[in-house]
Amino acid sequence: MEPLAIYQRVKERFGDRVLEISESKPDPFCVIDPAAIVEVAIALRDDPETAMDCLSNESGVDYKDRIEVVYHFFSYQLRHGAVLKVQLPREDPVVHTLEGVWKSANWMEREIFDLLGVSFEGHSDLRRILMPEDWPGHPLRKDFVEPLEYHGISTVRESPIIRLDPKRK
Amino acid sequence: MSTFHTEEMTLNMGPQHPSTHGVLRFVVRADGEVMREAVPDVGYLHRSIEKIAEKVGYHGFMPYTDRVDYVCAMFTNQGWGMASERLAGIEVPKRGEYCRVIAAEFNRIASHLISVGTMGMDIGAMTPFTHAIREREMINDLIEELCGARLTFNYMRIGGVAWDLPPGWREKALAYLEHFDPILEEYNSLISFNKIYIERLANVGVVTPQEAIDYNLVGPNLRACGIKWDLRKDLSYSVYPEFDFDVPVGSGEWGTVGDSMDRYMVRIREMHESSKILRQALNQIPAGPVLAKVPRNFKPPKGECQVRIESGRGDMGWYVVSDGTGYPWRVHVRTGSFAAMGIIQKLSRGLMIADLVTLIASLDVIAPEIDR
Numbered sequence: 001m002e003p004l005a006i007y008q009r010v011k012e013r014f015g016d017r018v019l020e021i022s023e024s025k026p027d028p029f030c031v032i033d034p035a036a037i038v039e040v041a042i043a044l045r046d047d048p049e050t051a052m053d054c055l056s057n058e059s060g061v062d063y064k065d066r067i068e069v070v071y072h073f074f075s076y077q078l079r080h081g082a083v084l085k086v087q088l089p090r091e092d093p094v095v096h097t098l099e100g101v102w103k104s105a106n107w108m109e110r111e112i113f114d115l116l117g118v119s120f121e122g123h124s125d126l127r128r129i130l131m132p133e134d135w136p137g138h139p140l141r142k143d144f145v146e147p148l149e150y151h152g153i154s155t156v157r158e159s160p161i162i163r164l165d166p167k168r169k
Numbered sequence: 170m171s172t173f174h175t176e177e178m179t180l181n182m183g184p185q186h187p188s189t190h191g192v193l194r195f196v197v198r199a200d201g202e203v204m205r206e207a208v209p210d211v212g213y214l215h216r217s218i219e220k221i222a223e224k225v226g227y228h229g230f231m232p233y234t235d236r237v238d239y240v241c242a243m244f245t246n247q248g249w250g251m252a253s254e255r256l257a258g259i260e261v262p263k264r265g266e267y268c269r270v271i272a273a274e275f276n277r278i279a280s281h282l283i284s285v286g287t288m289g290m291d292i293g294a295m296t297p298f299t300h301a302i303r304e305r306e307m308i309n310d311l312i313e314e315l316c317g318a319r320l321t322f323n324y325m326r327i328g329g330v331a332w333d334l335p336p337g338w339r340e341k342a343l344a345y346l347e348h349f350d351p352i353l354e355e356y357n358s359l360i361s362f363n364k365i366y367i368e369r370l371a372n373v374g375v376v377t378p379q380e381a382i383d384y385n386l387v388g389p390n391l392r393a394c395g396i397k398w399d400l401r402k403d404l405s406y407s408v409y410p411e412f413d414f415d416v417p418v419g420s421g422e423w424g425t426v427g428d429s430m431d432r433y434m435v436r437i438r439e440m441h442e443s444s445k446i447l448r449q450a451l452n453q454i455p456a457g458p459v460l461a462k463v464p465r466n467f468k469p470p471k472g473e474c475q476v477r478i479e480s481g482r483g484d485m486g487w488y489v490v491s492d493g494t495g496y497p498w499r500v501h502v503r504t505g506s507f508a509a510m511g512i513i514q515k516l517s518r519g520l521m522i523a524d525l526v527t528l529i530a531s532l533d534v535i536a537p538e539i540d541r
Binding site: 057104108129130 | 211215
């Protein structure tokens with residue numbers, strides 16, 4: 001099935017909980033009400049017409065006025081995929097976890113929590129994965145400013161390019 | 170009469186451990202030699218490649234992609250190139266695609282050699298590693314002639330490849346394949362069916378097909394579970410449809426389908442298939458330009474896309490959001506090692522501590538690919 005046909009099918013079933021179907025080039029996507037994401041995911045997985053057996057990618061994007069969590073579903077049986085998004089407020093982004101639907105969501109959600117500060121309700125083990133536990137802020141936010149030092153270790157250093165000729169400025 | 174008391178203990182394996190090939194840490198809860206659970210703790214190598222992409226622009230990011238997977242740099246190059254081309258609607262000339270396939274398949278052999286070689290080392294045999302490295306060095310010689318690097322290969326550009334094959338290179342590459350095929354047979358007969366290998370690898374860390382898809386395992390790790398799925402064949406890209414090759418899958422010859430031995434054998438057989446593709450590509454390569462016309466000031470239109478390629482470690486997905494400027498708004502790399510690490514906690518329950526080492530080796534995880 002083509003992605004747009006899949007989104008139409010979701011739209012028929014979930015009505016106004018599908019907020020937007022975008023024909024963005026090259027990949028079209030579909031925006032879902034955050035409260036409905038688990039239901040939609042289960043429907044996409046269990047419907048034999050879509051049969052999305054795999055959550056192949058989950059990533060977060062900071063758009064300055066909102067934070068989006070982007071889900072790439074894929075069906076190994078039917079060889080098609082779909083892109084779903086939820087839009088969350090920047091101050092307190094919360095969405096329910098998809099861990100109960102696909103196990104692969106566990107680590108990918110931890111990464112989004114770590115780097116973008118989205119918290120996933122019902123996640124079994126939501127803690128930082130890449131950054132140290134006491135790291136301030138979320139590095140992939142557009143307004144993140146790197147601290148000058150971390151536990152007394154400077155994060156700035158001189159340019160590693162060695163000036164071979166000392167007379168040349 | 171005394172009772173024998175056992176006590177649970179917590180062991181730290183890594184961050185620097187000779188068998189993890191990179192900085193990885195496992196917190197192991199063990200009862201004697203038997204693991205209750207091994208919890209992976211990653212992130213020691215995190216260098217925010219995705220953030221760098223937002224700062225350096227499309228052309229400028231190409232050399233950084235090498236660092237995502239330093240053993241498979243050609244694939245990361247290709248993934249980034251294809252994602253940018255798809256956003257901007259650029260078509261790569263045919264000869265360029267052939268050069269890409271040739272470089273990538275040589276890289277796949279080199280990567281699998283590292284994987285099967287270090288696996289021997291993890292089990293306690295040093296010689297297979299030196300054999301694998303010797304072969305890899307010869308491939309590195311060929312790739313060095315292509316792009317000047319021996320580790321972080323950087324041959325591809327947005328729109329094709331940087332340079333055409335050097336004069337006489339094609340003959341050298343074909344001669345190398347003549348040499349490589351018998352070596353692979355020899356490697357097989359010396360090591361692959363070794364009793365110690367089979368005892369250590371068979372029936373260890375069995376992954377069922379449902380689990381593999383649920384945890385999003387990709388590439389050789391997925392195929393070892395008996396699922397015949399290869400992006401080069403199933404969601405074909407580049408010029409792969411023009412070549413005739415097989416997709417090896419695990420069959421549980423020595424134990425259960427989807428165990429460590431299957432993952433090892435799939436890699437051995439894939440090297441043979443790559444060699445088949447290389448022969449065809451080197452013989453059929455058409456004449457023509459290798460690089461499409463791409464503006465220096467590369468600004469793809471607003472939009473987003475995901476490109477998936479079959480890297481040495483499996484499905485590598487590049488999700489790129491463009492806001493219409495010369496700098497990508499967001500780049501996210503979905504890699505095979507990240508998912509493979511996610512499943513270790515589950516697989517480790519009830520295994521011996523020594524099995525953890527072979528389990529990591531058979532999943533073929535690369536630290537920078539997990540952390541990025």
